[in-house]
Amino acid sequence: MVDTNSEGREGHVTRRQFARGFVLAVVAAAVGSVLSFLKLLAPSKKGGGYVATVSRGDLLVYARGSRMGNLLKASEFEPGEAVLVYPKGKSGNEANLVQLIRLEQSEFKPPTRPELTDQGFVAYSAICTHLGCIVGWVKDKKDPEASYTECPCHNSIFNPARGATVMGGPAPIPLAQIGVKVSRDGTLVFTSGFSGPIGPQV
Amino acid sequence: MISKWFDERLELQKFKDKFLNKAFPVHPTFLLGEVALFSFVTLVLSGIFLGLLYEPSTGKISLFGAMVPAAYASVVKIDLLPLGVIVRRIHHWSAMIMIASVIAHLARVYFTSAYRKPREINWLIGLGLLGITLGAAFTGYLLPYSQFSVTATSIAYYISKSVPWVGDWIARLLFAGEFPAHATVPRFFFLHVMVIPAVLVSLVGLHMLVLIKQKHTEPGANRKRKEARGGQRLIGIPVWPEQSYISVSLFFFLLFVVVLMATYIPLNPIETFGPPSPVTPVMRPDWYFLPIYGFLKLIPGDLSISIAGAKIGPEAIGGVFFPGILAFILVAIPFLDRASEAHNYIENPLHRPFMTSAGIAVAAFLFMTTVSGYIDVLHIAPASMAIYVVVVSAAAWVISYLLLRRYGRAVKKGEHVES
Ligand code: HEM
Ligand code: FES
Numbered sequence: 226m227v228d229t230n231s232e233g234r235e236g237h238v239t240r241r242q243f244a245r246g247f248v249l250a251v252v253a254a255a256v257g258s259v260l261s262f263l264k265l266l267a268p269s270k271k272g273g274g275y276v277a278t279v280s281r282g283d284l285l286v287y288a289r290g291s292r293m294g295n296l297l298k299a300s301e302f303e304p305g306e307a308v309l310v311y312p313k314g315k316s317g318n319e320a321n322l323v324q325l326i327r328l329e330q331s332e333f334k335p336p337t338r339p340e341l342t343d344q345g346f347v348a349y350s351a352i353c354t355h356l357g358c359i360v361g362w363v364k365d366k367k368d369p370e371a372s373y374t375e376c377p378c379h380n381s382i383f384n385p386a387r388g389a390t391v392m393g394g395p396a397p398i399p400l401a402q403i404g405v406k407v408s409r410d411g412t413l414v415f416t417s418g419f420s421g422p423i424g425p426q427v
Numbered sequence: 428m429i430s431k432w433f434d435e436r437l438e439l440q441k442f443k444d445k446f447l448n449k450a451f452p453v454h455p456t457f458l459l460g461e462v463a464l465f466s467f468v469t470l471v472l473s474g475i476f477l478g479l480l481y482e483p484s485t486g487k488i489s490l491f492g493a494m495v496p497a498a499y500a501s502v503v504k505i506d507l508l509p510l511g512v513i514v515r516r517i518h519h520w521s522a523m524i525m526i527a528s529v530i531a532h533l534a535r536v537y538f539t540s541a542y543r544k545p546r547e548i549n550w551l552i553g554l555g556l557l558g559i560t561l562g563a564a565f566t567g568y569l570l571p572y573s574q575f576s577v578t579a580t581s582i583a584y585y586i587s588k589s590v591p592w593v594g595d596w597i598a599r600l601l602f603a604g605e606f607p608a609h610a611t612v613p614r615f616f617f618l619h620v621m622v623i624p625a626v627l628v629s630l631v632g633l634h635m636l637v638l639i640k641q642k643h644t645e646p647g648a649n650r651k652r653k654e655a656r657g658g659q660r661l662i663g664i665p666v667w668p669e670q671s672y673i674s675v676s677l678f679f680f681l682l683f684v685v686v687l688m689a690t691y692i693p694l695n696p697i698e699t700f701g702p703p704s705p706v707t708p709v710m711r712p713d714w715y716f717l718p719i720y721g722f723l724k725l726i727p728g729d730l731s732i733s734i735a736g737a738k739i740g741p742e743a744i745g746g747v748f749f750p751g752i753l754a755f756i757l758v759a760i761p762f763l764d765r766a767s768e769a770h771n772y773i774e775n776p777l778h779r780p781f782m783t784s785a786g787i788a789v790a791a792f793l794f795m796t797t798v799s800g801y802i803d804v805l806h807i808a809p810a811s812m813a814i815y816v817v818v819v820s821a822a823a824w825v826i827s828y829l830l831l832r833r834y835g836r837a838v839k840k841g842e843h844v845e846s
Contacts, residue, residue, distance in 0.1 A: 267600035274605055288705045309705060322705050351705075355728070356585040356742055358578060358707040377709040378582060379724040380803045393809060395741040397728045427589035427742055 275320035275352055275424030279403065283312030285413040288322060299344065299407040302327040305369020307362035307385075309351055312415055320423060323403055324351040324360055324374060325413070326385045332370055336388035341404035341417060348415075349374070349389045349400035350423040355381050357425045360400070374400070397426050443667065450663035451670040452645045454773075456539075458677060459532035463560075464631065465678045466525035469685060470563075473518040474620060480505050483616035485572060485609060495702040498572035498612055502697055516689035522564050524685065526715045529557050533757075537786055539773035540764070541644045547761040549637045552630055554757055559627050561715065566619040568713070572612060573697040578707050581606055586746030591737035607703075644773045711800055721799030722749045725813045756789075778838075780831035788824035795819050 238246075285297045288309040297310060307326040315321050325348045333339055337347060351359050358378035365371040373392070374383040381394030389400040404417030434440055451457075482501035490500040506512040533553060536542055542550035569580045584606035588598040603610035649662045664670050700708065712720050723745035731740040739748070764782060776783040795816040798805075802812050 263600065266603075267596055268604040268608070268610070270595075270599075270605070311705075316705075319705060356582045356723075356746075358582070359705060361707070361709075377707050378578070379720070380809070381728065391728045393727075395723060395726050395728050395745065395809075397731065397740050397742075425585040425588070425742065426740060427585050427594065 275357075276318075277320040277350075277419055277423060278315055278318050279312040279321045279323070279415055280418060281404075281416055283315065283415045285310045285323075285325060285405065285415065286313045286316070287311075288316065296412050297325070298411045299346070299413060300411055302346075303369070304329050304345055305364055305372045307364075307372070307374070309359070310348075310413075320352065322351040322359065323348050324362070324400075325405065326362070326374070328370060328386055332386045334387050336390065336399075337386065338388070338402055338404075338420060341402050341420065343406040346405050346407065346413065347385060348403045348405045349383070349385070350403065350419055351400075352424045353378065353381060353396060354398045354400060354422075354424065354426050355379060355394070355396040398422070446639070447665065447667035449639065449666045450642075451666055452643045452649065452663040454646050456535045457643065458673070459528050459535055461674055461677055462528040462681060463525050463532060463556075465681050466521045466528060466685075467627065467631075468678070469521040469682060470518060470525065471624065473514050473521065474624075476514050477505060477518060478620050480508075480511075481570065481616070483570070483613045485607070485612050493702075496572045498570060499697065499702045502571040502573075506698065513686075513689050516692070516694050517685055518567075519694045520685050520688045520692075522567065523713065523715070524681070526560055526564060529553075529560055530715075533557060534786070534790075537760070538776040538783060539644065540770070540779060540782065541773055542761045543764065543766040543770045544761075545641055545769050546637075546644070549634060549641070550761050551758065552634045552637065554754070556627065556630050556634065558754075559623060559630065563619060563623045563627070564713065564715065566615040566623065569612065569615050570619065571695070571697045572703065573695075573700040574703050574706070574708065575695070575697070575700040575710055577607060577703045578710060579712055580611075586742055589740060589743040590747050591734070591739055591743060594743075642771070644771055647772050647775060650772055709803075714797070717800045718793045718796040719746060719750055721796040721801075724802055725796075725799050725809050725816065727809065753789075777831060777834055780828050780835060783831055784824050784828035787827045788820050791823035792816065792820040 287293050287295050287297060288311045294316070296313070297308070302308070302325075304327050307324055310323050310325045312321050312323075325346060327345050328347065330342065330345045332345075333342055333347065341347070353360050353376040355376065356378060358376050360374050360376045360381075360383070363373055363375045365373075370386070372385075374385055374389065375381070376383075376394065376396065379395050381396035382392040383389040383396070383400055384392050388402060391397075391399060398421070401419035401421040401423045403415060403419050405413055406416050408414050430439070480501060482497045484497040486497050487494040488497045488500050489495075490503060495503075502515070504511075505515060536550065536553065565583065569576045580602075584598055584602050587601055588594045590597055599605065602608065603614040643663070645662060652662060711717065723742070726741040726745045728741055730744065731738060732744075733739070776786075799809075799812050799816060802809060807815075
């Protein structure tokens with residue numbers, strides 16, 4: 226008979242040692258399989274995130290409000306005003322959301338890219354580069370040129386006359402610029418894609 | 428008699444002798460844990476009502492002529508039922524009370540140093556309960572699928588994604604894909620109404636088992652009384668009937684307060700926020716997430732560190748490292764403030780200048796980061812606010828420490844304490 230309580234002879238495994246090892250192995254196998262389940266629970270990437278589909282030649286339409294989906298007219302904007310717009314027919318993709326701003330053409334300073342502006346119109350991605358909120362517009366009634374873009378979530382401030390550089394707050398990079406121009410019939414049209422990365426930089 | 432019938436079959440008398448005679452020390456702060464438990468009962472009851480009417484789907488359906496997510500439409504319909512909105516508010520107010528009482532309970536345990544040997548295990552279980560409760564509130568918040576819910580959850584998605592190295596995977600695991608994915612709402616719903624309550628109930632059970640085994644810490648005054656009696660037994664009132672009367676009254680009083688609040692104080696009016704749309708309202712999370720929200724505002728955008736291929740940007744510093752460090756400190760407390768022998772009496776916080784002032788400093792810090800959530804309305808620049816946060820917390824620590832030490836010396840000398 227084997228004494229199950231004593232240590233085994235050299236080179237032999239006692240029943241208790243075997244039982245312990247067996248339990249450990251079973252537990253390890255179970256934990257391992259659960260871990261592989263975790264993998265199944267995280268769907269793989271399907272090109273999600275913010276991937277813009279706006280392209281040159283797309284017309285600008287209002288993104289919200291009573292005129293949602295209608296074409297914009299340059300004459301509807303004074304300097305110091307801003308509005309959220311989509312490329313026509315592509316409003317299903319939030320990555321395409323753009324803040325269109327009108328200032329004076331003479332206000333633009335680097336790093337604004339002048340070739341992407343027209344008649345004081347400049348446009349930037351409306352998705353905050355911090356954590357993805359949609360940026361808003363703080364209008365200065367007395368001095369329209371002092372108006373600026375602000376994110377309502379953690380108050381990142383972007384300077385629209387200087388390529389949407391971050392003037393304060395936690396946003397790590399500027400909003401990407403996108404080209405716009407006024408067509409002959411007074412509507413607005415995109416003339417390029419985004420000049421840089423859009424959305425949260427994580 | 429009915430009780431005799433049951434007693435003969437279930438040996439109730441034995442159970443009564445063993446458990447219902449357990450002593451429950453008398454101290455009002457010992458009821459904070461009960462408040463948390465009872466709010467949870469209210470949450471389960473109101474939650475079952477909501478769960479029977481809620482539709483966990485983001486598919487678009489027509490509501491008064493507009494196409495909106497089914498989840499949003501179902502919550503609007505709950506609000507339109509007679510008293511429906513009251514049930515929703517009962518649920519939400521109970522959630523807030525539950526979180527507040529868990530935090531207050533934790534503070535009580537900390538300041539009376541009840542976390543020390545042999546109660547480290549229950550301290551850790553309690554922290555788990557706090558985490559799980561916050562998880563319940565967080566997953567519940569998405570469910571109405573209003574513009575507000577979606578923005579808040581989207582921010583949380585990008586915060587999880589900013590975790591160094593594994594963030595991308597963690598975010599997809601938690602949110603069932605890249606938010607807003609179709610699978611997110613069903614997953615959050617299942618977590619919220621099934622997984623989290625189940626884990627919560629198990630942890631509460633474990634918490635109670637350990638408590639029954641280890642017994643409560645007792646108010647310090649009991650020490651002398653016990654010595655006078657020459658006994659060893661815990662001094663307190665028996666669970667049945669005295670403590671039970673207190674508990675039952677507490678439960679119904681709490682229910683009364685919650686229903687009163689739900690009736691008169693509106694909360695999360697999703698019809699005002701509307702369904703998801705391309706605009707972000709000025710929004711602040713519920714108060715329990717304000718410190719993280721405020722802290723996020725203080726981290727300047729150009730602050731970022733690179734380690735081993737991972738970029739740790741302002742989102743990760745504010746949203747991951749700040750709460751992470753706080754959680755780590757909480758976990759570490761009983762192992763840093765170690766005791767060689769078992770402690771069974773609550774300590775007077777006034778006699779522990781270092782630990783008490785450290786607790787006050789953390790409270791001041793959380794308060795100041797909460798205030799940071801309002802820098803936009805207070806018109807304070809983030810950089811100045813960051814300085815105020817540091818200065819106020821440090822001052823709270825130093826001043827309270829000096830005052831407590833002075834108090835301690837005065838007590839030692841047997842003098843009267845100057846006020
Ligand atoms: C068995 C337990 C629970 C069930 C069945 C349940 C069920 C539900 C359901 C169906 C909703 C969506 C309806 C709505 O938004 O009004 C909801 C929302 C919510 N739940 Fe729960 N819940 C439970 C526990 C909890 C717990 C423990 C907490 C937090 C401590 C919590 C916090 C919330 C919050 C904050 C909301 C959002 C409420 C609002 O829209 O105003 N729930 N819950
Ligand atoms: S999401 Fe814009 S500042 Fe945080």
